[in-house]
Amino acid sequence: MAHKRLGIVVGGGPAPGINAVIGAAVIEAINRGFEVIGFYDGFKWLCSDNFDPPTHSVRLDIKRVARIHFDGGSILRISRTNLLDNESLKTSTVVKPDPYKVGLVVSRLRELGINCLLTIGGDDTALSSRFIAEAAGDRLRTVHVPKTIDNDVPLPQNQATFGFATALNYGTQLIKNLMQDSQTTGRWYFVTAMGRSAGWLAMSMGISAGATVTLIPEEFTERSSVQRIADVLEGAIIKRRVMGRPDGVALIAEGLAYRLGDREELERLLGRSVPVDAAGHPRLAEVPLAEMLRQEVQARFRARGENMPLVLHTIGYELRSADPTPHDMAYCRSLGYHSIRLFEDGTRR
Incomplete structure (x- = not known):
């Protein structure tokens, strides 16, 4: 991978520790030679015809994120916009992508030179990330960090979800x-x-x-x-x-x-x-x-x-959006750090 450019998207509802994931991911990514771009409001603008890069995205650096792990909320804000075909769910239990939205996001990421995408969110954000990965093929690597205060995601070894x-x-x-x-x-x-x-x-x-x-x-x-x-x-x-x-x-x-x-x-x-x-x-x-x-x-x-x-x-x-406890701060910083390690092992996740 010649020029490494990472995009970060946060979807779903807020959960304590989001900023800790973002902060650790940005620091580790920059230390490994990535340029990092954060997208505001989840997929809301990326899949919109009104997407404006200077307004709806921000370049992240270590100084900007060095202490955000103490704070609740999300510096990139958040939205529940996803890339699912919600109309098809009215008549079928099979979840399908919205081809137009997925195509728009993949095109935008390509135009911005994003070749790695880190998504943070719940099941709908995870599915959206999967649809992007399938549509982009080998041109884009994706890693998803599951998030929900409800703890309703079956993680390995019965690990609780962050927040x-x-x-x-x-x-x-x-x-x-x-x-x-x-x-x-x-x-x-x-x-x-x-x-x-x-x-x-x-x-x-x-x-x-x-x-x-x-x-x-x-x-x-x-x-x-x-x-x-x-x-x-x-x-x-x-x-x-x-x-x-x-x-x-x-x-x-x-x-x-x-x-x-x-x-x-x-x-x-x-x-x-x-x-x-x-x-x-x-x-x-x-x-x-x-x-x-x-x-x-x-x-x-x-x-x-x-x-x-x-x-x-x-x-x-x-x-x-409460400030995370020390447990969630440590947990989420670890998630952010290791998410970047996944990008570096040469496989698409």
């Missing part, structure tokens, strides 16, 4: 505070936690903080109901009362909403449309699962002549 440890750390502290408030005021909290495809984050926060009850999608069948989920919550409240405790914190993984059905079923239950994100996933923030459960549980207590105050709270966005 998960930080999200767990801060989330546990928030749950602890809510438990103290619950005990002080003598009331119940229904707390929704992020986790679209898996309940790892909710379960781990619940175990760490000692939440009264934690509900995750893995413990319910594919076609559960609000009533079935409410059975568990009502039972927990009653059992707690028998123990002389009127307070409690129920932690609910947001992905539990998918156990109520697909997008069409969710829309039927809500009586309105459910928006989807850029990747075609129903926006779980638009599905008021906790409110539906609160109404169901309160109705049951009213039927017994009781008033049951329940407070709703959501934990999620405040975890995604």
